Amino acid sequence: MLSVTRRTRRPLATAAAALVLTGCATVPARSTVPSSPQAQDELLGTAERTLVVRCLAARDLTLPDTAPARPPAPAEDRRLQAALFGTGPRELSLTLATGHTVTAHTDGCVAAARQNLYGDQTRWFRAQVTVDNLRAEAQARMKDDPAHRAALDRWTRCAAPPGRPRPERPGPAVAARCERESGLADVRARLEPVELAEVRALRGDQLATYRQLRTRALRRAAELSAGTTEQKGNDAS
Amino acid sequence: MKRILTAAAAVLALTGGLALTTPAVAADCPSGHFCTWQEADFGGQRANWSGDDGWWEGWIADTDSSWANHGISGPGVKDHVRVYESAWQGGAMTICLAPGQEVGYNGAANDRGDSHTWAMGC
Known part of the structure; x- marks a missing residue:
């Protein structure tokens, strides 16, 4: 048996909780981007999760816990995997200087969420993979x-x-x-x-693209957050 | 099982500018898990974890040839996976993957993993 330690996990973060809690409030929704990197990460995480949940719902699927205590049955999970991560040929591919060829699908709910947030999932994939592996x-x-x-x-x-x-x-x-x-x-x-x-310095172009697309995604996530708040407020009234 | 580079694959890897043909076979890795396989293109025996493992078991340590991150993102969730060449996150980090990213081919850094950890980023 493999030694498995469950990930340290935080409950729904402030941003997500705020979305729910403000559902019945009358304060006007504002699409503001927080200044701290941690709050920005939370905003992006909330937005991506919201978009993925909606996408799965359209396919009659629900998102399980981040690491469910009891994994779903293999056949059921394969359907979920396909809906989340895509199927068929991997359209996105980048070979790093370390020799790894990182790939991903452009279909699936995760890809759709990133397209929505970052505006260009191909450019985002190349920038993210490069920047994420600068240390490697x-x-x-x-x-x-x-x-x-x-x-x-x-x-x-x-x-x-x-x-x-x-x-x-x-x-x-x-x-x-x-x-x-x-x-x-x-x-x-x-x-x-x-x-x-x-x-x-060598990967300066990809770093610039990474920052540019992340800024775009933060604005989009803030809009989504405000829209969700407004919608919830309307529903409650 | 070690992956053996075919001559064609080696040529492709060396030329660098050419697009590699990526396998069409799906990487069967449970949702919420990080997976690694003993063979390239998500073949052979698979190890998968929903949490960290500072010291992979002997049968998969240094025999890993393909990888997939099927983590599920969310606010405050550690959804990136860092793979290291030594136990307890020691030595060099060989690869860092975001959810949905997979590596079915590795020209130079094959059979090196010994541990991994989930993180907010890379």
Whole structure:
């Protein structure tokens, strides 16, 4: 059996709760974008979830909890997966410098929600995948540095002393001790900011697209939030 | 099982500018879960988690060849998955996936995963 730890989860966030709570209020709805990144993330998460729920409802499906205690039956879940994430050929594809080819479908409720929010799901996909993996790219580049290679050699000798077979997977305690003793952790801490800065400069165009489309999505999400509030207010009156 | 690059795939990977043909087969990964398969294109034995795992079991550790994030987004939900090459999120992060994103092909970083964690972002 796999060791599964349930994700730390927060209850419905303030933004979502506010949508519900203001349903009966008489205050006018306003489409404002919050200033803090955390509140912005919450606004985007609420909007995407709202759009996905509506899309699923049109297909006679409901969105389960983020990580349901009891997963739905396989056949039922496959229908839900198809509705959520799409089917058929994967129209979106981007190969990263790390060698991973990330793909996604353009159909499905998640894709439809992103199209609604970001306005261009193809441009958003390329920007999001690139920006989300800047750190992975920086860490991959770090490995070409002679100081990193030397530290990694010391780490390997630490994890597999001479005369003893190298363990297939050193235990976490051994790995952590060897990271310290080999200096690998220090080398990583020194090199990563440098490599990350270089990668960010290299991917400046995608970073700019990411910011531009996120700004667009925040405005759209705020409009949706205000619209939902107004609609709920009207329904209640 | 290790993935063996075919000559054609290797050429495609090296040329970089060409669009790779992505598999049409669906990645069967339960809603709300992160999945990894022992073979490319979502084949072979699958491991899936709705939560974090700091030390993948031996049969899937360093034999992972394709991945899918079928997490469900929402406000305050950790819906991105970070995959690491060492236990307990150590070593380099090899890939970070948002919900709906999948990797069925990996030219260079195959069979490297040892742990993963869900996060608000990458």
